[in-house]
Amino acid sequence: MTDNTQVRLAQRPKGLPTDDVWDVTTEPVPEPGEGEFLLRTEYVSLDPAMRGWMNEGRSYIPPVGLGEVMRAGVVGEVVTSRNERFPVGAHVVAMTGVQEYAVSDGKGVQVVDPDRAPLPTYLGALGMTGLTAYFGLLDVGEPKEGDTVVVSGAAGATGSVVGQIAKIKGCRVVGIAGGEEKCRTVVEELGFDACLDYKAGDLAAGLKREAPDRVDVYFDNVGGDVLDAVLPRLALGARVVLCGAISQYNADGGMRGPANYMSLLVNRARMQGFVVFDYSSRYGEALQEMAGWFADGRLVSQDTVVEGGVRAFPSTLLKLFRGENTGKLVLAV
Amino acid sequence: MTDNTQVRLAQRPKGLPTDDVWDVTTEPVPEPGEGEFLLRTEYVSLDPAMRGWMNEGRSYIPPVGLGEVMRAGVVGEVVTSRNERFPVGAHVVAMTGVQEYAVSDGKGVQVVDPDRAPLPTYLGALGMTGLTAYFGLLDVGEPKEGDTVVVSGAAGATGSVVGQIAKIKGCRVVGIAGGEEKCRTVVEELGFDACLDYKAGDLAAGLKREAPDRVDVYFDNVGGDVLDAVLPRLALGARVVLCGAISQYNADGGMRGPANYMSLLVNRARMQGFVVFDYSSRYGEALQEMAGWFADGRLVSQDTVVEGGVRAFPSTLLKLFRGENTGKLVLAV
Numbered sequence: 007m008t009d010n011t012q013v014r015l016a017q018r019p020k021g022l023p024t025d026d027v028w029d030v031t032t033e034p035v036p037e038p039g040e041g042e043f044l045l046r047t048e049y050v051s052l053d054p055a056m057r058g059w060m061n062e063g064r065s066y067i068p069p070v071g072l073g074e075v076m077r078a079g080v081v082g083e084v085v086t087s088r089n090e091r092f093p094v095g096a097h098v099v100a101m102t103g104v105q106e107y108a109v110s111d112g113k114g115v116q117v118v119d120p121d122r123a124p125l126p127t128y129l130g131a132l133g134m135t136g137l138t139a140y141f142g143l144l145d146v147g148e149p150k151e152g153d154t155v156v157v158s159g160a161a162g163a164t165g166s167v168v169g170q171i172a173k174i175k176g177c178r179v180v181g182i183a184g185g186e187e188k189c190r191t192v193v194e195e196l197g198f199d200a201c202l203d204y205k206a207g208d209l210a211a212g213l214k215r216e217a218p219d220r221v222d223v224y225f226d227n228v229g230g231d232v233l234d235a236v237l238p239r240l241a242l243g244a245r246v247v248l249c250g251a252i253s254q255y256n257a258d259g260g261m262r263g264p265a266n267y268m269s270l271l272v273n274r275a276r277m278q279g280f281v282v283f284d285y286s287s288r289y290g291e292a293l294q295e296m297a298g299w300f301a302d303g304r305l306v307s308q309d310t311v312v313e314g315g316v317r318a319f320p321s322t323l324l325k326l327f328r329g330e331n332t333g334k335l336v337l338a339v
Numbered sequence: 340m341t342d343n344t345q346v347r348l349a350q351r352p353k354g355l356p357t358d359d360v361w362d363v364t365t366e367p368v369p370e371p372g373e374g375e376f377l378l379r380t381e382y383v384s385l386d387p388a389m390r391g392w393m394n395e396g397r398s399y400i401p402p403v404g405l406g407e408v409m410r411a412g413v414v415g416e417v418v419t420s421r422n423e424r425f426p427v428g429a430h431v432v433a434m435t436g437v438q439e440y441a442v443s444d445g446k447g448v449q450v451v452d453p454d455r456a457p458l459p460t461y462l463g464a465l466g467m468t469g470l471t472a473y474f475g476l477l478d479v480g481e482p483k484e485g486d487t488v489v490v491s492g493a494a495g496a497t498g499s500v501v502g503q504i505a506k507i508k509g510c511r512v513v514g515i516a517g518g519e520e521k522c523r524t525v526v527e528e529l530g531f532d533a534c535l536d537y538k539a540g541d542l543a544a545g546l547k548r549e550a551p552d553r554v555d556v557y558f559d560n561v562g563g564d565v566l567d568a569v570l571p572r573l574a575l576g577a578r579v580v581l582c583g584a585i586s587q588y589n590a591d592g593g594m595r596g597p598a599n600y601m602s603l604l605v606n607r608a609r610m611q612g613f614v615v616f617d618y619s620s621r622y623g624e625a626l627q628e629m630a631g632w633f634a635d636g637r638l639v640s641q642d643t644v645v646e647g648g649v650r651a652f653p654s655t656l657l658k659l660f661r662g663e664n665t666g667k668l669v670l671a672v
């Protein structure tokens with residue numbers, strides 16, 4: 007059997023996770039024990055949250071340890087099995103990290119059907135990303151029919167699903183994305199009512215125009231200037247869903263907070279964080295509903311697949327932080 | 340009859356409201372018409388929120404217009420009356436502004452009993468300040484028995500009441516205030532479990548020590564560095580109540596947002612603003628409950644009364660922003 011190539015965290019990054027924070031190692035492919043199976047990684051999920059996992063300190067999940075294989079969700083195929091729930095040939099989603107092979111006992115692993123959706127989609131709209139969008143929007147954002155929902159990172163993995171679900175729920179949906187092309191995708195392919203290109207400037211005027219009744223739900227993936235542009239436009243009783251702050255994760259001077267946060271007071275609004283893991287008991291119901299929308303064509307999955315194997319992980323992660331992807335970014339192994 | 344001296348807003352301040360933003364004018368004392376009464380102002384309330392009312396732009400209440408008498412809550416005595424609900428000699432609370440006399444038709448005016456509490460207390464613990472503390476803490480903060488509640492501006496008008504109500508509700512209460520003497524008052528006279536002097540430095544260590552189980556409810560009156568020190572110490576599911584940001588109202592470089600706001604995500608916490616006016620239909624029930632606590636000695640009102648009449652309003656307001664008061668700051672007219 008071949009070796010198992012792995013990407014390990016060698017040091018904690020300051021700012022962008024450059025090549026020197028990673029170690030690429032190889033070791034023999036492990037053997038599954040009784041009740042275990044071996045999976046061959048097919049696709050690796052790339053997520054903004056990874057940047058947080060690389061930092062020391064208390065968070066919603068322990069940091070990746072120095073020297074450890076980088077944490078990542080993957081889709082893999084079972085190649086050897088001593089667990090009848092995961093037969094050889096099955097495709098599974100697992101959190102086995104950035105490596106070519108992994109042994110699992112099946113805990114937290116789901117079998118997925120490649121005939122229902124392309125495999126990368128199980129890391130995107132029909133995976134953790136979709137679940138993040140679903141629970142963040144519906145449970146934290148609590149949109150009502152007719153509400154105006156604004157989503158930043160609208161062309162990104164989570165944002166693109168958030169907006170589509172908000173449309174399904176009868177909301178007016180305005181995306182915010184970086185660049186004309188992304189905005190075109192968001193409106194023409196994902197069905198948002200409008201999309202504002204923050205790189206074109208004057209987001210405030212765009213929000214006034216496209217959200218004339220103000221903003222009932224703001225789903226924030228980016229933080230920074232975009233968050234500060236939306237806050238003054240909140241409606242009374244608005245809900246700001248904190249999903250991420252990708253504009254700030256690699257900032258040199260540390261995180262910058264939203265200067266306009268007192269708009270929460272003026273508008274009796276709330277800003278609330280969430281972690282998708284808290285909803286694990288409801289993943290099944292959510293995935294079933296989303297799979298239905300997907301089958302009906304009401305939920306489109308935008309997946310950007312980068313070739314190159316696990317060795318390409320460091321450079322692909324930088325693509326994510328540079329906003330070069332549209333939809334879900336996955337690495338083909 | 341004598342003249343009516345008034346303090347009017349002459350220009351919008353940048354930073355601290357210095358003397359030149361005010362005009363002191365005199366005009367004849369007005370005559371009440373049918374259904375109206377004339378009140379002689381006895382005490383004027385000074386509130387951090389006043390700084391916001393002086394700014395242009397959309398807020399929860401229209402700004403004070405240039406040339407208008409400065410908005411303020413007052414306690415006054417009815418001196419002439421053509422309204423039987425407000426007989427001569429009655430003491431009333433009204434929003435008649437910084438002037439010695441005012442005519443009112445009684446709308447939004449409450450008669451108060453000087454035998455139940457000193458008159459300044461009706462602007463403080465048993466007035467709008469107390470109501471702000473009551474609804475902000477109980478309705479927005481939702482403290483449960485055994486929770487740790489942290490309050491900034493703990494020696495101030497609102498904070499001092501928030502902490503006392505939290506104690507009544509069975510919480511561990513940690514105040515944050517500026518200076519040893521204020522902290523002593525907060526613990527010894529108001530019954531907080533602890534008080535941290537932010538001027539003494541290392542608020543983070545103090546919070547670790549005094550809120551070892553982390554912070555379930557944070558009632559924020561100040562913003563800035565104090566807010567940023569508390570955010571990383573939030574408990575899972577914590578509630579941050581946004582009542583004010585006095586540290587930022589007069590800042591030269593504009594408002595600064597909380598850099599540590601992503602703690603809301605990590606801790607699945609929310610930050611929520613409110614405006615006491617929204618609770619007007621419940622003022623009666625709240626004041627009745629608070630008057631009971633006051634009568635029982637469970638709620639202490641700290642009132643700082645400054646002498647000097649309405650002409651002393653500008654300098655007294657600066658005392659407020661310099662944090663020179665303990666408890667409710669009122670001006671005796």
